[in-house]
Amino acid sequence: MATKKKAVKKATKKTARKAAASKTTKSASSNKNVYFFGGGEADGNGSQKNLLGGKGANLAEMGLIGIPVPAGFTITTEVCTYYYDNGKKYPKTLNQEIEDNIAKVEKAMGKKFGDLENPLLLSVRSGARESMPGMMDTILNLGINDQVVEALAKKTGNAKFAWDSYRRFLQMYGSVVMEVEAEAGEHHDPYEVILDKAKAKAKVKDDSGLSAEELQWVVAEFKKLIKKRSGKDFPEDPRDQLTGAVNAVFNSWNNDRAIVYRQKYGIPAAWGTAVNVQAMVFGNTGKTSGTGVAFTRDPATGENVFYGEYLIDAQGEDVVAGVRTPKPIAKMAKDLPKSHKELLKIRTKLEKHFRDVQDVEFTIEEGKLWMLQTRNGKRTGFAAVNIALDMVKERLIKKEEAILRIPADDLSHLLAPIFDSAAEKAAKKVGNGLPAGPGAASGKIYFSAEESVKAAAKGESVILVRQATSPEDLRGMIAAEGILTTEGGASSHAALVARQMGKVCVCGAHNMTIDYAKGTLTGNGVTLKQGDELSLNGFVGNVYEGNIKASPSQVIQGLIENKAAAKKSATYKKFMELMKWTDSHRKLGVRTNSDTPEQVEQAIKFGAEGIGLTRAEHMFFEGNRIDSVREMILADDDEGRAKALKKIKVFMKKDFKGIFKALDGRPATIRLLDPPLHEFIGTMDAAQKKDLSKKIGMSAAAITKRIHALHEENPMLGHRGCRLGISYPAVTATQVEAILEAAADVQKKGTKVLPEIMVPLVSYARELELQKQVIDETAAEVRKKLGLKKSELKYTVGTMMEIPRACLTAEEVAKHAEFFSFGTNDLTQTGLGLSRDDSSSFLQTYQDAEVLNNNPFAALDQEGVGKLVEMGVKGGRSTKKKLKIGICGEHGGDPSSVKFFHRTGLNYVSCSPFRIPVARLAAAQAALEEKGMARGEVS
Ligand code: PEP
Ligand code: MG
Numbered sequence: 001m002a003t004k005k006k007a008v009k010k011a012t013k014k015t016a017r018k019a020a021a022s023k024t025t026k027s028a029s030s031n032k033n034v035y036f037f038g039g040g041e042a043d044g045n046g047s048q049k050n051l052l053g054g055k056g057a058n059l060a061e062m063g064l065i066g067i068p069v070p071a072g073f074t075i076t077t078e079v080c081t082y083y084y085d086n087g088k089k090y091p092k093t094l095n096q097e098i099e100d101n102i103a104k105v106e107k108a109m110g111k112k113f114g115d116l117e118n119p120l121l122l123s124v125r126s127g128a129r130e131s132m133p134g135m136m137d138t139i140l141n142l143g144i145n146d147q148v149v150e151a152l153a154k155k156t157g158n159a160k161f162a163w164d165s166y167r168r169f170l171q172m173y174g175s176v177v178m179e180v181e182a183e184a185g186e187h188h189d190p191y192e193v194i195l196d197k198a199k200a201k202a203k204v205k206d207d208s209g210l211s212a213e214e215l216q217w218v219v220a221e222f223k224k225l226i227k228k229r230s231g232k233d234f235p236e237d238p239r240d241q242l243t244g245a246v247n248a249v250f251n252s253w254n255n256d257r258a259i260v261y262r263q264k265y266g267i268p269a270a271w272g273t274a275v276n277v278q279a280m281v282f283g284n285t286g287k288t289s290g291t292g293v294a295f296t297r298d299p300a301t302g303e304n305v306f307y308g309e310y311l312i313d314a315q316g317e318d319v320v321a322g323v324r325t326p327k328p329i330a331k332m333a334k335d336l337p338k339s340h341k342e343l344l345k346i347r348t349k350l351e352k353h354f355r356d357v358q359d360v361e362f363t364i365e366e367g368k369l370w371m372l373q374t375r376n377g378k379r380t381g382f383a384a385v386n387i388a389l390d391m392v393k394e395r396l397i398k399k400e401e402a403i404l405r406i407p408a409d410d411l412s413h414l415l416a417p418i419f420d421s422a423a424e425k426a427a428k429k430v431g432n433g434l435p436a437g438p439g440a441a442s443g444k445i446y447f448s449a450e451e452s453v454k455a456a457a458k459g460e461s462v463i464l465v466r467q468a469t470s471p472e473d474l475r476g477m478i479a480a481e482g483i484l485t486t487e488g489g490a491s492s493h494a495a496l497v498a499r500q501m502g503k504v505c506v507c508g509a510h511n512m513t514i515d516y517a518k519g520t521l522t523g524n525g526v527t528l529k530q531g532d533e534l535s536l537n538g539f540v541g542n543v544y545e546g547n548i549k550a551s552p553s554q555v556i557q558g559l560i561e562n563k564a565a566a567k568k569s570a571t572y573k574k575f576m577e578l579m580k581w582t583d584s585h586r587k588l589g590v591r592t593n594s595d596t597p598e599q600v601e602q603a604i605k606f607g608a609e610g611i612g613l614t615r616a617e618h619m620f621f622e623g624n625r626i627d628s629v630r631e632m633i634l635a636d637d638d639e640g641r642a643k644a645l646k647k648i649k650v651f652m653k654k655d656f657k658g659i660f661k662a663l664d665g666r667p668a669t670i671r672l673l674d675p676p677l678h679e680f681i682g683t684m685d686a687a688q689k690k691d692l693s694k695k696i697g698m699s700a701a702a703i704t705k706r707i708h709a710l711h712e713e714n715p716m717l718g719h720r721g722c723r724l725g726i727s728y729p730a731v732t733a734t735q736v737e738a739i740l741e742a743a744a745d746v747q748k749k750g751t752k753v754l755p756e757i758m759v760p761l762v763s764y765a766r767e768l769e770l771q772k773q774v775i776d777e778t779a780a781e782v783r784k785k786l787g788l789k790k791s792e793l794k795y796t797v798g799t800m801m802e803i804p805r806a807c808l809t810a811e812e813v814a815k816h817a818e819f820f821s822f823g824t825n826d827l828t829q830t831g832l833g834l835s836r837d838d839s840s841s842f843l844q845t846y847q848d849a850e851v852l853n854n855n856p857f858a859a860l861d862q863e864g865v866g867k868l869v870e871m872g873v874k875g876g877r878s879t880k881k882k883l884k885i886g887i888c889g890e891h892g893g894d895p896s897s898v899k900f901f902h903r904t905g906l907n908y909v910s911c912s913p914f915r916i917p918v919a920r921l922a923a924a925q926a927a928l929e930e931k932g933m934a935r936g937e938v939s
Pocket of ligand 2: 802826
């Protein structure tokens with residue numbers, strides 16, 4: 001029998017895959033809206049996440065590989081899109097398709113929906129392409145009414161279970177579908193108030209202590225509550241219940257939480273969600289039942305241990321909601337040995353099949369194990385690296401897939417600071433909980449999401465402290481450096497979301513108490529108020545009073561500080577190995593934006609292959625140097641300017657020498673001065689003017705007068721960049737002297753130097769032509785002075801591409817350029833007509849209104865500004881086929897932008913030192929994606 005079943009399953013799998021693949025393409029025309037799964041068969045399969053959502057596709061896939069899944073069906077994401085595109089109406093055939101599939105589920109489970117003998121109950125859940133934990137709505141136990149509950153009690157012989165299921169259903173249906181929830185000013189959930197009353201009357205602590213009769217009272221009270229507040233009767237007909245629930249799930253795609261989540265993770269609204277309707281199985285029927293969630297490996301560290309928790313006699317949401325504290329999965333071996341053994345087998349099977357860490361939900365109903373969900377587990381950056389590299393060793397995946405699997409941005413988790421161990425030892429520990437999000441965070445405590453957002457906007461470092469978080473807290477969690485909860489387990493909402501965001505998180509610190517009314521947090525005899533400092537160690541789960549000094553991560557200690565102990569750590573070793581792999585695949589070069597020798601040294605350790613941008617003006621912020629720049633700007637004749645430039649040249653030359661030495665033969669793109677005037681003279685107060693007056697021999701009144709004369713309404717679009725060099729060629733000449741004299745000095749000592757002199761803010765080819773003349777003439781003079789031949793002091797001249805006109809006329813500009821470097825900060829500013837300094841006030845509104853998916857100054861606007869980049873590349877290379885082209889705006893360290901630059905054919909990206917590992921990884925991913933590889937598709 002067993003072998004026969006296997007053979008059937010294999011055949012089913014093959015044919016189902018084929019059928020499903022053709023169905024995916026045909027679905028729009030054939031209008032198949034509902035896909036069945038269960039009983040060893042499925043209409044769809046795991047590859048159809050776009051159509052069935054992640055949950056639906058994987059339920060189908062589990063069904064196909066012989067894992068026990070309660071039967072059900074998936075209403076596709078296309079129905080969701082249709083629903084929104086057609087004024088919340090459904091395709092005409094949908095009702096009938098649902099009816100047909102209910103019949104199939106009834107057959108597979110041997111129960112009937114709405115039946116008064118052996119009733120089938122259903123769960124209704126959302127399931128988008130990418131999981132959005134807790135953001136959308138779920139309804140469990142659907143299909144109960146006053147008659148069905150009696151039938152259920154009779155059939156199971158467990159009246160308490162039947163009434164408990166009924167009250168849970170009412171609670172969910174009432175709040176989600178009928179929208180009866182806590183009202184404004186009401187501090188407690190009205191359903192919980194009724195439950196608390198029942199528990200007080202019955203003198204029990206937990207919900208599970210209530211008897212069937214007491215639960216019956218709760219059900220009656222819930223119904224009264226719903227009727228009173230909504231003005232409507234709760235629908236007794238199971239079909240009506242189902243329609244309401246499906247509507248609610250589709251509507252929840254556009255609730256506030258889901259929108260915030262989509263924005264954060266760049267999920268397009270057009271994707272829509274699927275709805276999964278599935279037969280209920282019950283973990284709350286007594287001591288041989290239970291429910292749990294697990295990861296096939298530790299999602300915080302990546303360690304290869306089965307990691308999860310479960311509750312006996314409970315339903316799914318109890319584990320995640322943190323209402324009862326679950327037990328670690330290992331204990332299941334004693335409580336439910338048969339199911340535990342089976343679960344371990346499924347763990348291995350799932351990892352082998354999906355070739356990735358799985359995050360599973362399961363339920364045991366009277367000794368029978370059912371898998372309710374599997375999906376690739378969300379993990380921290382640490383875990384992502386560990387798991388990917390371990391899986392290569394275990395031969396589950398190839399190196400290429402390991403590279404594709406690690407979200408490039410998450411590499412920054414490995415570079416995040418950790419507490420100084422001496423300072424941590426000295427700190428007063430006020431509590432501890434589960435280490436749910438690794439890293440070290442210190443900040444001021446706030447007890448609500450709202451306060452956290454406000455404090456973070458003021459620039460404070462915030463620790464959000466909650467008993468438990470809920471999806472409503474999302475904005476606060478985004479704003480906080482760290483999150484502390486006093487309730488809930490390792491898979492509570494706080495833990496899941498924090499892990500995904502890479503936030504430091506300690507959860508379930510049971511030895512601490514929060515008093516929201518008083519605004520206090522108490523632990524170990526210490527009471528802290530809102531605004532007091534707290535520190536979290538998310539690696540071990542410790543909570544400390546005060547602000548603990550943090551120190552660099554192991555990767556930083558090993559890589560930058562050259563510490564032997566850190567170099568032995570697994571994290572360091574794996575990080576280094578991964579970086580080696582990325583370099584063997586990427587085509588894009590990775591350079592750094594650095595202005596000092598120290599930054600350059602650091603960047604090289606991170607893997608920089610040269611400098612893509614040194615901003616000359618950034619050398620002037622140190623010590624009193626700014627005085628000379630101010631003197632130069634304020635000078636109203638050539639003589640005064642020359643005097644100031646002489647001073648400037650001295651420290652410029654010194655700095656360039658340091659930078660060239662640190663580069664040790666690598667190329668250096670040095671951008672000529674680009675000082676927006678307001679950054680240098682716009683902010684001077686009276687005392688500063690007085691001080692400067694003494695130093696430069698110009699009266700304070702004269703300084704004020706000159707500042708007024710130089711005042712610009714739009715300094716970002718004013719007399720800056722090459723415009724300054726064209727007005728005052730001596731400004732350019734002095735810098736070129738400093739660069740080339742420094743190069744000659746360093747070269748003399750045996751270090752190769754490759755200066756690339758870059759002209760900023762070019763709009764017209766003629767601007768570059770004029771500046772190149774000055775550069776070449778000055779270079780000739782420097783060579784003459786130093787007695788060097790042309791071949792003995794080399795340099796190249798290129799331009800920033802940061803004004804749309806330069807991109808539109810790139811073929812002309814390229815005539816005078818040996819390289820281009822896109823300044824995407826200014827190109828975004830000028831391309832969008834959006835100030836890079838002032839736009840933050842409405843960017844959020846724009847993201848809320850879905851005008852923007854991302855902040856365009858962080859992730860390149862590929863459709864708009866990207867087009868300018870493409871034109872610049874095309875135009876430039878039409879004049880000079882091999883023109884070297886890079887990018888040095890902030891986007892050089894943003895993974896999605898790096899991939900775009902790869903596709904556009906740039907030679908390198910340049911970013912700040914700490915973003916270099918991220919850029920290297922993203923560049924390797926881009927190269928692999930170009931070969932047609934995608935995450936999960938490398939075999
Ligand atoms: C740019 O505009 O992208 C750039 C790198 O220059 P800056 O940020 O100095 O204006
Ligand atoms: Mg710029």
